[in-house]
Amino acid sequence: MGEGLKGFTKLTPIVEAWREFKSEIKLKSGVEEVPLFNALGRVLAEDIIAPIDLPPFNTSALDGYAVRAEETFNASRYNPALIDVKHVVKVSTGDALPNGYDAVVPLELTEAKEGFLEIYSSVPKWGNVNRKGFDVSKGSRILNKGRKLRPWDLALLTSLGFKYVKVFRVLRAIIYPIGSELRTPPFLPTERLRPESNSLAIKALLEFKGMKAKVGEILKDEVREISGKLVRASEEADIIITLGGTSIGGRDVTVRAVENVGEVIAHGIAMRPGKPTALAKIEGKPVICLSGYPVAAFIAFKTFVEPLVDYIMRSYPQLKVIYGKLSSRVPSEPGLVDFVRAKLRWKGDTYIIVPIRRSGSSLYSSLTRSEGTIVIPEGVEGLEENALAPFIFHEDPWYPYLGLT
Amino acid sequence: MGEGLKGFTKLTPIVEAWREFKSEIKLKSGVEEVPLFNALGRVLAEDIIAPIDLPPFNTSALDGYAVRAEETFNASRYNPALIDVKHVVKVSTGDALPNGYDAVVPLELTEAKEGFLEIYSSVPKWGNVNRKGFDVSKGSRILNKGRKLRPWDLALLTSLGFKYVKVFRVLRAIIYPIGSELRTPPFLPTERLRPESNSLAIKALLEFKGMKAKVGEILKDEVREISGKLVRASEEADIIITLGGTSIGGRDVTVRAVENVGEVIAHGIAMRPGKPTALAKIEGKPVICLSGYPVAAFIAFKTFVEPLVDYIMRSYPQLKVIYGKLSSRVPSEPGLVDFVRAKLRWKGDTYIIVPIRRSGSSLYSSLTRSEGTIVIPEGVEGLEENALAPFIFHEDPWYPYLGLT
Numbered sequence: 001m002g003e004g005l006k007g008f009t010k011l012t013p014i015v016e017a018w019r020e021f022k023s024e025i026k027l028k029s030g031v032e033e034v035p036l037f038n039a040l041g042r043v044l045a046e047d048i049i050a051p052i053d054l055p056p057f058n059t060s061a062l063d064g065y066a067v068r069a070e071e072t073f074n075a076s077r078y079n080p081a082l083i084d085v086k087h088v089v090k091v092s093t094g095d096a097l098p099n100g101y102d103a104v105v106p107l108e109l110t111e112a113k114e115g116f117l118e119i120y121s122s123v124p125k126w127g128n129v130n131r132k133g134f135d136v137s138k139g140s141r142i143l144n145k146g147r148k149l150r151p152w153d154l155a156l157l158t159s160l161g162f163k164y165v166k167v168f169r170v171l172r173a174i175i176y177p178i179g180s181e182l183r184t185p186p187f188l189p190t191e192r193l194r195p196e197s198n199s200l201a202i203k204a205l206l207e208f209k210g211m212k213a214k215v216g217e218i219l220k221d222e223v224r225e226i227s228g229k230l231v232r233a234s235e236e237a238d239i240i241i242t243l244g245g246t247s248i249g250g251r252d253v254t255v256r257a258v259e260n261v262g263e264v265i266a267h268g269i270a271m272r273p274g275k276p277t278a279l280a281k282i283e284g285k286p287v288i289c290l291s292g293y294p295v296a297a298f299i300a301f302k303t304f305v306e307p308l309v310d311y312i313m314r315s316y317p318q319l320k321v322i323y324g325k326l327s328s329r330v331p332s333e334p335g336l337v338d339f340v341r342a343k344l345r346w347k348g349d350t351y352i353i354v355p356i357r358r359s360g361s362s363l364y365s366s367l368t369r370s371e372g373t374i375v376i377p378e379g380v381e382g383l384e385e386n387a388l389a390p391f392i393f394h395e396d397p398w399y400p401y402l403g404l405t
Numbered sequence: 406m407g408e409g410l411k412g413f414t415k416l417t418p419i420v421e422a423w424r425e426f427k428s429e430i431k432l433k434s435g436v437e438e439v440p441l442f443n444a445l446g447r448v449l450a451e452d453i454i455a456p457i458d459l460p461p462f463n464t465s466a467l468d469g470y471a472v473r474a475e476e477t478f479n480a481s482r483y484n485p486a487l488i489d490v491k492h493v494v495k496v497s498t499g500d501a502l503p504n505g506y507d508a509v510v511p512l513e514l515t516e517a518k519e520g521f522l523e524i525y526s527s528v529p530k531w532g533n534v535n536r537k538g539f540d541v542s543k544g545s546r547i548l549n550k551g552r553k554l555r556p557w558d559l560a561l562l563t564s565l566g567f568k569y570v571k572v573f574r575v576l577r578a579i580i581y582p583i584g585s586e587l588r589t590p591p592f593l594p595t596e597r598l599r600p601e602s603n604s605l606a607i608k609a610l611l612e613f614k615g616m617k618a619k620v621g622e623i624l625k626d627e628v629r630e631i632s633g634k635l636v637r638a639s640e641e642a643d644i645i646i647t648l649g650g651t652s653i654g655g656r657d658v659t660v661r662a663v664e665n666v667g668e669v670i671a672h673g674i675a676m677r678p679g680k681p682t683a684l685a686k687i688e689g690k691p692v693i694c695l696s697g698y699p700v701a702a703f704i705a706f707k708t709f710v711e712p713l714v715d716y717i718m719r720s721y722p723q724l725k726v727i728y729g730k731l732s733s734r735v736p737s738e739p740g741l742v743d744f745v746r747a748k749l750r751w752k753g754d755t756y757i758i759v760p761i762r763r764s765g766s767s768l769y770s771s772l773t774r775s776e777g778t779i780v781i782p783e784g785v786e787g788l789e790e791n792a793l794a795p796f797i798f799h800e801d802p803w804y805p806y807l808g809l810t
């Protein structure tokens with residue numbers, strides 16, 4: 001059963017909607033300085049240039065004796081080199097190489113004998129030495145602006161003597177669940193009322209993206225109330241997300257409420273699920289109206305909110321797409337980008353992609369039972385059994401695959 | 406320049422070391438109940454059975470009129486069905502279907518006319534209805550013990566009326582950096598002293614794995630001091646990690662210190678980097694002695710600490726391996742599992758794996774410049790240019806690829 005246009009007279013292609021949306025967003029993230037131990041996952045607001053060499057000196061790569069390489073020339077087990085012990089220096093791994101020395105002989109290839117060191121192997125110049133600047137050379141750029149700081153970035157910066165880094169301010173999002181039928185959990189569903197649950201997931205997804213997310217109160221399906229809240233939200237938050245009321249049915253007032261106080265850039269996107277998504281702005285702040293259906297909300301979040309956050313932070317993630325063989329045919333409606341939930345099975349040397357059969361956009365189980373999504377482009381009418389398909393794990397970004405940059 | 410045995414007379418294969426280690430660990434994680442809004446990323450300690458159907462009632466999938474399907478039989482634009490408006494019920498998306506009705510006609514396919522509703526299309530029984538239990542049926546198992554709770558798991562549980570879930574207690578790790586040459590940062594390296602930086606990265610990696618991690622004070626290369634600290638650590642922490650002093654040189658006293666108060670299960674592993682890693686136990690608590698070299702510490706962390714945490718928590722991640730073509734030959738030493746840092750480039754329809762040239766285990770830059778690791782099994786002598794190689798992103802687990810379960 002196709003969803004059809006669902007009342008939309010025109011659907012905007014994803015890429016077009018994104019480009020218009022992006023061009024309307026004026027928001028730039030501020031910059032702040034934070035101590036390294038608090039900088040994990042933050043996005044660099046500056047290129048980092050190495051202030052010193054690393055290692056800062058020539059250092060020994062192992063436990064042994066610092067020597068002059070030429071003195072070990074031709075040494076072997078049968079023809080050891082003999083050096084006065086006063087002319088060698090015992091060093092441990094990581095020790096700075098004393099001045100005037102240019103190689104290290106491993107301890108196990110030496111023996112001290114009556115004032116002399118016997119050396120059983122020749123070493124080349126700089127043999128077993130980690131040379132000054134070998135890891136990082138002073139003045140080189142080691143991390144780029146826009147990088148999301150990872151565990152070893154912090155260790156490297158610490159090794160170089162850094163204490164603080166400049167990072168972009170954390171973006172703040174506010175989420176408004178909308179729907180008179182929603183009640184604050186815990187709540188057991190009745191015929192007319194149900195617990196509001198999607199904001200919990202959207203909040204978690206925003207936090208995964210490094211944002212501070214706050215869930216606002218549940219709003220009733222009343223245009224004026226919603227409009228008022230959104231204006232106030234645009235003053236305190238960087239990004240506003242609404243959940244629910246985005247179709248064009250009688251009770252779907254969210255987009256009308258946004259129109260009253262802002263500008264709707266696109267409503268009705270050529271994607272499935274997620275068709276009723278709207279992209280808008282209020283006072284220059286981005287507003288993303290997500291469906292109240294969990295799957296549609298998730299798919300539109302991955303499609304539009306993730307690139308938005310990265311765009312503002314100037315941080316671009318790596319595409320992680322995995323190709324696998326489809327275990328069964330996947331139908332798709334041409335003219336729409338289709339997102340199909342699936343599981344992945346590893347069969348020794350190849351991945352099998354198993355599409356989730358029941359995949360209505362209202363089904364939580366299609367999200368909790370799947371591990372990722374197959375993306376089927378607009379021009380394609382479906383993928384055959386055994387076809388190679390692109391699979392993206394739910395926790396990885398897929399917007400680079402859609403060409404949204 | 407091969408590392409050779411580096412003083413180890415025997416190297417234990419990874420799988421063998423892991424199996425022995427695992428069999429010696431008696432640790433089981435306790436269980437606690439937490440509110441759903443605090444449960445993200447926690448590991449379920451129970452199977453979750455749906456206490457109700459979801460949706461709990463038959464609900465309308467769209468805005469329209471609830472009807473009896475048979476009354477729309479053969480209806481079309483030219484031959485509309487006519488039903489008394491008293492016999493239909495207007496419903497919005499998500500509304501419970503009133504008793505006695507079995508289908509919904511979309512609003513746009515109807516028109517109200519003088520007490521009658523004209524219907525321009527037939528609907529099948531249960532057409533446009535999300536049936537009771539369609540998403541989740543009461544009594545079915547929806548989430549398994551050992552599952553790391555994801556955003557939509559929480560939304561689903563909330564929709565089912567849950568308030569709390571039983572999860573495994575968060576494991577506590579303590580990290581001891583060891584080395585008389587180390588100083589607490591911020592500190593600029595001198596010829597003899599350098600800032601201790603690796604614990605910051607290891608702490609972050611442990612936190613990514615859902616643990617609580619604490620960095621202990623820097624310990625000097627003194628057997629008795631280290632032994633004493635480790636015994637106390639085994640009383641307060643679940644997992645103990647040491648950093649540094651694991652080789653068998655003169656100043657490498659960590660493993661000796663562990664031996665004094667516990668049992669060393671393996672020291673010297675057939676892997677590169679990470680050869681000097683030791684696996685041990687003190688009072689039944691797992692102790693993992695990582696190299697002081699950042700790359701070796703990271704590789705051994707991914708190889709042994711990640712499966713350990715998941716084993717204790719009974720949580721098993723999905724393997725995420727990506728195959729790509731090697732941009733250049735990668736040499737490898739047979740008899741060792743080789744871990745080679747690399748970058749990934751997406752070339753339209755295939756991944757190119759670009760190995761990082763300078764990959765000594767002391768190099769921070771080989772970690773910060775790479776995105777993942779190529780794993781080369783023991784029996785393989787190297788991989789040729791253009792060969793298909795398995796690439797795993799640094800943030801994804803690779804131990805399932807090694808067969809450590």
